[in-house]
Amino acid sequence: MTIKVGILGFGGLGQAAAKLLAGKQEMTLVAIADRDGYAYSSSGLNVSAAIAAYQAKGSVGHLESYGTASQDSIANLIATARDVDGYFLALPNLPNTFMASVARQFIQSGWQGVLVDAIKRTSAVEQLIDLSGDLAAHRITYMTGCGATPGLLTAAASIAAQSFAEVHSVEITFGVGIANWAAYRATIREDIAHMPGYSVETAQAMTDAEVEALLEKTNGIITLENMEHADDILLERLGICDRSRVTVGGVVDTRNPKKPLSTNMKLTGRTFEGKISTHTFTLGDETSMAANVCGSAFGYLKAGKMLHQRHIHGLFTSAEVMPLFVR
Ligand code: NAD
Numbered sequence: 001m002t003i004k005v006g007i008l009g010f011g012g013l014g015q016a017a018a019k020l021l022a023g024k025q026e027m028t029l030v031a032i033a034d035r036d037g038y039a040y041s042s043s044g045l046n047v048s049a050a051i052a053a054y055q056a057k058g059s060v061g062h063l064e065s066y067g068t069a070s071q072d073s074i075a076n077l078i079a080t081a082r083d084v085d086g087y088f089l090a091l092p093n094l095p096n097t098f099m100a101s102v103a104r105q106f107i108q109s110g111w112q113g114v115l116v117d118a119i120k121r122t123s124a125v126e127q128l129i130d131l132s133g134d135l136a137a138h139r140i141t142y143m144t145g146c147g148a149t150p151g152l153l154t155a156a157a158s159i160a161a162q163s164f165a166e167v168h169s170v171e172i173t174f175g176v177g178i179a180n181w182a183a184y185r186a187t188i189r190e191d192i193a194h195m196p197g198y199s200v201e202t203a204q205a206m207t208d209a210e211v212e213a214l215l216e217k218t219n220g221i222i223t224l225e226n227m228e229h230a231d232d233i234l235l236e237r238l239g240i241c242d243r244s245r246v247t248v249g250g251v252v253d254t255r256n257p258k259k260p261l262s263t264n265m266k267l268t269g270r271t272f273e274g275k276i277s278t279h280t281f282t283l284g285d286e287t288s289m290a291a292n293v294c295g296s297a298f299g300y301l302k303a304g305k306m307l308h309q310r311h312i313h314g315l316f317t318s319a320e321v322m323p324l325f326v327r
Pocket of ligand 1: 011012035073093
């Protein structure tokens with residue numbers, strides 16, 4: 001039996017996630033929601049048709065036979081698609097409380113299953129941690145921080161830590177190259193929110209023209225240092241190191257699909273014999289942000305499904321559960 005999957009948010013990551021699922025036997029895409037509508041078919045949606053409807057008419061609500069226009073698409077979809085095993089939340093976290101509010105919507109709906117997010121900010125993950133008890137009580141298995149960073153690279157840090165008696169630093173540096181910022185509007189706005197002088201509120205309020213004007217000034221490059229990224233509390237929660245020892249930064253080129261630098265995670269520590277050393281995990285330059293985020297998200301969805309089948313509910317993170325490869 002395949003795992004029936006839903007995708008909430010059908011922008012850059014949501015569409016990439018749908019394309020990735022088209023090549024998988026173990027998962028079937030049955031439900032999609034975007035801001036203006038939703039689509040559902042218990043036997044599976046046609047990915048190309050869903051993307052064509054979104055791109056031509058702005059919403060999967062226009063998908064022939066299976067689409068419904070709605071201004072309350074997430075609630076309507078949850079109520080309609082009762083047989084979905086798990087959702088990937090490819091939604092913008094704007095405002096910074098949005099993802100937690102979606103989690104509460106699921107809790108209130110009575111639906112039971114697996115939820116996976118690729119959320120980034122520490123303060124956003126903290127809101128989900130606060131919901132742990134409610135998620136468990138309502139038989140939801142929620143996997144948080146399951147993109148690339150946090151996600152794949154945090155999991156790599158968690159594995160790398162095993163060689164050491166004491167972890168001194170975890171340094172995550174990402175390089176992202178995208179041909180056009182408009183394909184990933186939420187990602188870019190959330191990145192701008194980390195720039196000096198900007199906040200989540202100011203970045204959310206920026207018009208597309210204002211984003212373009214800013215990118216014009218920086219030649220399309222966003223350079224980020226010391227970001228508020230949840231990799232820090234995910235590792236701290238496990239006792240690997242204090243959050244102050246985890247740093248995240250990177251470079252995003254919004255005008256070139258080639259990565260400006262190789263994404264990597266460097267963990268330095270002291271072994272039980274007293275040797276200081278560094279483990280490094282570097283992603284292949286040809287792997288896109290979409291491949292690294294969506295691949296990980298579905299790996300964690302499969303792991304979450306296994307936990308859910310064993311009646312293990314509540315909140316889990318990318319640093320404490322091994323993602324399972326989806327065939
Ligand atoms: P996007 O702007 O391209 O698309 C957002 C989608 O969400 C759109 O389809 C929009 O219609 C939909 N949406 C917005 N509000 C909605 C609502 N209220 N109800 C239903 N649908 C709604 O976004 P993106 O660039 O694909 O980014 C998605 C998220 O992924 C962002 O939060 C970003 O930070 C995150 N992300 C995480 C990582 C990681 O490594 N962890 C990497 C990249 C992106």
